Amino acid sequence: MKKKFNTKVIHSGHGPDKETGAVMPPIHLSSTFKQMEPGNFEYEYARTKNPSRDVLEKLLAQIESGDKAFAFASGMSAINTVCDLFGTNYHIVCSDDVYGGTRRLFDKVKSNIDVTYIDFDKNINWNDEIKENTKFIWIETPSNPLMKIIDIKNTVNIASEFKLPVICDNTFASPYNQRPLELGADMVVSSSTKYLGGHSDIVGGSIVIKENKEYAEKISFIQNAVGAVPSPFDCYLLTRSIKTLSVRMKQHNENAIAVSNYLSNHPKIEKVFFPGTDKRHKEIAEKQMDGFGGMMSFVIDSDINGVKTFLKNLNLFTLAESLGGVESLIEHPAIMTHASIDPSIREKLGISEALLRISVGIEDVDDLISDLDQALSKI
Numbered sequence: 433m434k435k436k437f438n439t440k441v442i443h444s445g446h447g448p449d450k451e452t453g454a455v456m457p458p459i460h461l462s463s464t465f466k467q468m469e470p471g472n473f474e475y476e477y478a479r480t481k482n483p484s485r486d487v488l489e490k491l492l493a494q495i496e497s498g499d500k501a502f503a504f505a506s507g508m509s510a511i512n513t514v515c516d517l518f519g520t521n522y523h524i525v526c527s528d529d530v531y532g533g534t535r536r537l538f539d540k541v542k543s544n545i546d547v548t549y550i551d552f553d554k555n556i557n558w559n560d561e562i563k564e565n566t567k568f569i570w571i572e573t574p575s576n577p578l579m580k581i582i583d584i585k586n587t588v589n590i591a592s593e594f595k596l597p598v599i600c601d602n603t604f605a606s607p608y609n610q611r612p613l614e615l616g617a618d619m620v621v622s623s624s625t626k627y628l629g630g631h632s633d634i635v636g637g638s639i640v641i642k643e644n645k646e647y648a649e650k651i652s653f654i655q656n657a658v659g660a661v662p663s664p665f666d667c668y669l670l671t672r673s674i675k676t677l678s679v680r681m682k683q684h685n686e687n688a689i690a691v692s693n694y695l696s697n698h699p700k701i702e703k704v705f706f707p708g709t710d711k712r713h714k715e716i717a718e719k720q721m722d723g724f725g726g727m728m729s730f731v732i733d734s735d736i737n738g739v740k741t742f743l744k745n746l747n748l749f750t751l752a753e754s755l756g757g758v759e760s761l762i763e764h765p766a767i768m769t770h771a772s773i774d775p776s777i778r779e780k781l782g783i784s785e786a787l788l789r790i791s792v793g794i795e796d797v798d799d800l801i802s803d804l805d806q807a808l809s810k811i
């Protein structure tokens with residue numbers, strides 16, 4: 433049966449348990465499995481494959497409109513697996529405003545990968561950027577922390593001229609709002625720590641691909657050989673969380689629009705970065721997304737002391753890294769999430785000391801706005 437998204441999040445990956453009739457899937461903690469005779473088994477060893485991860489991976493593949501999914505112990509281990517999949521000593525093109533940890537991995541750990549960072553808002557001469565040993569184009573949209581929107585379809589068209597795969601980090605949108613595989617991307621990477629987990633109590637990651645035997649075999653091989661896999665308990669918890677992804681995202685989308693409207697009209701706010709505010713980005717976002725998500729950043733018209741006063745006075749927005757949970761969070765990219773990026777690069781990207789990023793939760797939005805309002809009045 434062909435299922436729509438809101439049905440998939442609840443019914444994909446498992447039915448009632450065959451043995452007991454349990455409506456929710458059991459957690460299989462066993463690290464090893466009995467073989468009928470040597471080499472005859474469905475499951476062998478839990479790192480390689482286990483029933484709890486199977487349920488999650490089937491569910492992830494379905495909601496991303498993919499063919500196969502691979503779950504990892506973190507978003508970073510998923511990204512690391514993508515790097516390893518393409519070998520060593522090669523070149524990639526990457527959108528410039530990416531998660532700080534992605535840049536750290538590319539620049540400081542994968543030192544044999546040569547990366548060209550590109551601002552996709554500018555006119556790009558692709559013939560100059562693509563090299564003989566370029567292996568893929570990496571995009572993150574909406575981007576972090578400046579909420580830039582990259583046209584996925586357009587990027588796929590350009591990449592196909594050079595016969596290159598496009599890999600999209602879909603963490604900020606979540607598959608509820610955006611499904612890059614439907615737009616032609618070859619691979620989707622997510623940190624399930626964020627919206628997929630949704631309750632700030634799991635660290636996890638995933639890769640989802642379309643039908644591609646070579647990728648599937650290689651990713652599976654690396655997943656097992658390296659062993660950066662999630663525990664059966666985390667697989668269960670994430671499967672459980674995803675069941676409410678649709679209702680959560682609907683509320684995140686709605687609340688964030690109200691908060692961004694409030695901030696955009698506030699005299700102490702210089703600029704708001706939200707997929708729905710910048711005209712050019714909004715057009716692309718409306719084309720490829722079903723909602724703008726709950727993430728935004730903004731520049732306060734003040735110095736660092738004013739910014740700190742504002743942060744100190746917030747009651748509902750917790751000062752913390754990460755995003756995508758039911759609770760609202762706020763963070764200071766230059767000092768927190770993007771501290772690992774060179775100050776000169778940060779400056780060039782527009783990550784200033786007055787820039788703050790918020791993850792709008794699903795609380796009552798009037799309360800969120802009142803909290804921002806009283807804290808802004810203290811600056």
Ligand SMILES: *Cc1c(COP(=O)(O)O)cnc(C)c1O
Binds near residue numbers: 533
């Ligand atoms: C958090 C994040 C990651 C890394 O994921 P972890 O689960 O923290 O390892 C990668 N990309 C984006 C966009 C993120 O927000």
